[in-house]
Amino acid sequence: MLAISGALIRKLRVEVGLTQERLARLVGVSQAHVAKIERGVVDPRLSTVNRILQVLDGWKSRRCRDIMSSGVIFARLRDRVLDVSDKMVKHCISQVPVIERGRVVGTVTEESIMRRLGSDIDKRTVKEVMVSPLPIVSEETDVEKIKGLLKTYQGVLVSRGMRIVGIVTRSDLLKFLCEPV
Template sequence: MSLQLKDIQRMRKVLGLTQSDLARLSGVSQSLIAKIEAGRIDPSFSKTMSIFRTLQKLQLKNSKKAGDVMTKDVLSVDADSKVAEVVKLMRDHAISQMPVLSRGEVVGSVSEKVLIKNLSNKESAKVLFIRKVKEVMEPTFPMVNGDTPADLLIPMLNFYSAILVMNGKRMAGIVTRADLLKPE
């Protein structure tokens, strides 16, 4: 997205800043901000960049992070578990996907979608339910850290049903589409 001078006033107001606040934080004068917003001046490139950098830093600081929107109590399943156990967990907890672990490490994912896909491959539910999760699992969900801006998760969730939030190698939480749709 390319920013234009006319965006300064809108961005400043969204952040709840006065012209004086923005000027002080950007290292420019309040009168320069007023003239830019009124369209009466064409500021230097360096002053413009200073203002936009300040606005973008403040937007990032004020935006929600993955750690803010994640569900902390992540249900997971062991790779050697039976599919029947996964189905029961999903039903009991009203979830549609979960990470698959082996010795505490994330090794894959399982979802209603992959289970249905196995059923549609002419495999009966009875046969599917006795298989091990590692036989039907898919690759792991994408992983991000807790400081990742939540806005960056939106395009990822167009392709993946969940995103794992990691704290080093430890799983700290999970973000699904439903988590982003929660009211503030």
């Protein structure tokens, strides 16, 4: 028989990367109550334990496909920077993957455009301003595993087989972290 203890709840909470405060908000109890449960000071109601386990299970099983933005907008090496910049503004995005012959070869970011901004920007092509490609992960990748990548990169491309089907940006991750389970 499985015994649910405060130590087990703490272990599960830490594994999924939630703070006591965040778990408390998601469950609908105080942070102090979560702390007491984890220390074994209080004997919580079964309904509270069930809500805690539900939140932890839901949090743990989130995959990139659950939080990605689909309909990725791509650029090509020969596209004009002004055209790509217009797309970025129109769609409220800050990076665009660059593809050539079906492969991701780079990324155009607001920063990479700004670094090359000059009087001849209308003549520049994507090839001249692009930076390294964003990392690519499977749509089945656990959200927890991409947190580290998003500390370094502005986004992570999401693939299904050999096809790019979405992107997870820092903004997408922040929305995910703020939403109730």
